[in-house]
Amino acid sequence: MSVLRVRVKLPKIGMTMEEATVVRFCREPGEAFSKGDPLYEIETEKISQEVTATGDGVMVEHAVPAGSDVRVGEAVCVVEIDGVPG
Template sequence: MKITLKLARIGMSMQEATIAQWHKKPGESFSVGDPLYAIETDKITQDIEATADGTMMEIFVEEGEDVEVGTPLCSVDVTM
């Protein structure tokens, strides 16, 4: 099932984050717990892990780009 991942609010005061690094490229598969990308805020740098097995389909936001909470980041095809 193809889904779009959006920037989630990690902390109560988080309004935006920088996409620090993509750990998976389009076409690469991943498993539950694999890091997909890293975000940086004014307080933390954190890897965001996959919650399902799947394949990275498309990346919408480049590394180094600042985005607001709720912004679509990428699309993935997950196996249920």
């Protein structure tokens, strides 16, 4: 098994969503997380929502500072995921 480094991108939550503000990060670099744990919180004109992890891993870095506006598909943070065959 090996470790995979993944750039976590801003998901498109609503049909008209094009960007969001990263309000805060819920994990600091070096901090482990489990599937379903919040990674960061975003805010748009219509919603405020936490974006959760899809698997277990470790936060490596924040790709943008909190308070930044990010377009859908742009990297928000980088994580390492364990258990990837390779």
